Amino acid sequence: MSTIAFIGLGNMGSPMAENLLTAGYSLQVFDLDSSATQSVEQHGAKVFSSIEQVVQGADVVITMLPAGQHVRAVYLGKSGLLNLVSNNTFLIDSSTIDPESARVVAFEASAKGLDFVDAPVSGGVAGAKAATLTFIVGGTDSGFDKAKSVLQHMGKNVFHAGKAGDGQMAKICNNLLLGILMSGTCEALNLGIENGLDPKVLSDIMLQSSGRNWALELYNPCPGVMDNVPSSNQFQPGFMSKLMLKDLGLGMDAAAQSQSAIPMGALARNLYAMHNANGNEQLDFSSLFEFYQRQQKS
Numbered sequence: 001m002s003t004i005a006f007i008g009l010g011n012m013g014s015p016m017a018e019n020l021l022t023a024g025y026s027l028q029v030f031d032l033d034s035s036a037t038q039s040v041e042q043h044g045a046k047v048f049s050s051i052e053q054v055v056q057g058a059d060v061v062i063t064m065l066p067a068g069q070h071v072r073a074v075y076l077g078k079s080g081l082l083n084l085v086s087n088n089t090f091l092i093d094s095s096t097i098d099p100e101s102a103r104v105v106a107f108e109a110s111a112k113g114l115d116f117v118d119a120p121v122s123g124g125v126a127g128a129k130a131a132t133l134t135f136i137v138g139g140t141d142s143g144f145d146k147a148k149s150v151l152q153h154m155g156k157n158v159f160h161a162g163k164a165g166d167g168q169m170a171k172i173c174n175n176l177l178l179g180i181l182m183s184g185t186c187e188a189l190n191l192g193i194e195n196g197l198d199p200k201v202l203s204d205i206m207l208q209s210s211g212r213n214w215a216l217e218l219y220n221p222c223p224g225v226m227d228n229v230p231s232s233n234q235f236q237p238g239f240m241s242k243l244m245l246k247d248l249g250l251g252m253d254a255a256a257q258s259q260s261a262i263p264m265g266a267l268a269r270n271l272y273a274m275h276n277a278n279g280n281e282q283l284d285f286s287s288l289f290e291f292y293q294r295q296q297k298s
């Protein structure tokens with residue numbers, strides 16, 4: 001079984017790495033924050049203290065980092081990992097970043113004869129723990145095939161969105177829609193409540209009607225309507241509001257690039273910006289429901 005170097009052992013990276021250990025891979029890990037690697041170390045991973053060390057002898061490198069600037073810093077430049085890995089090392093970045101950074105890394109990798117794919121995920125921390133993530137891959141056909149053989153141990157679905165950067169673009173489109181759906185679901189539920197409806201009854205009605213959507217079906221934002229969702233646990237994440245704002249911002253940047261109109265996405269981004277400015281950025285993104293509740297007239 002091959003050796004994988006995993007860089008970025010945060011909320012998502014740690015459980016993903018643990019699933020690779022369960023699948024039998026030999027795992028080498030590195031994170032700037034040494035406390036982040038404790039859990040995977042207990043599960044059998046070998047911890048290293050630099051990127052240079054962690055990639056030695058690795059057949060595959062997986063990165064799970066916060067944003068585009070971190071990915072560029074880790075891969076590019078004189079001390080970037082593109083200069084440190086051996087020729088046949090296969091590279092996968094699962095961070096959610098701007099498509100342009102993913103394309104630049106793919107281009108630089110290919111110039112050095114290395115295969116790189118962008119493979120952002122959908123499914124959150126719960127999906128990472130349960131190995132049920134959806135991976136959305138951008139890269140060559142052969143890169144996709146190689147990526148799938150590894151990613152299938154951390155997820156349930158592995159899609160090939162297209163060429164380099166297209167995985168990121170598809171992920172951005174999905175989360176733009178999710179932000180809009182969540183905003184609309186909060187808005188409709190709050191309107192019903194303020195007009196005397198029971199949110200559980202209203203949810204059941206909309207679930208069997210044309211307003212049905214993912215948020216209503218699996219992630220109801222109104223506290224008390226659904227068990228085992230963040231809204232019934234003081235909005236503990238889940239998927240943090242600050243990450244939704246980040247992803248909607250990536251959608252705005254992409255729209256500026258292609259001169260696309262995204263009025264609904266822009267509105268959702270602004271709603272999350274205002275909500276987060278009220279100190280909610282660490283809460284689950286379904287806490288936007290409380291933003292609507294605060295707008296009640298006295």
Ligand code: NAD
Pocket residue numbers: 007008009010011012013030031032033036064065066067070073074094095096097121122123124125238239240243
């Ligand atoms: P996180 O902040 O918990 O983890 C990121 C880790 O990367 C941290 O431990 C940090 O110390 C480490 N890191 C940063 N720079 C580094 C560097 N130069 N070298 C080594 N380590 C470095 O973030 P997360 O929640 O795990 O998310 C990771 C990515 O996955 C993000 O791009 C996020 O948008 C995406 N994502 C997150 C979720 C979620 O629910 N949390 C869901 C889908 C996608």
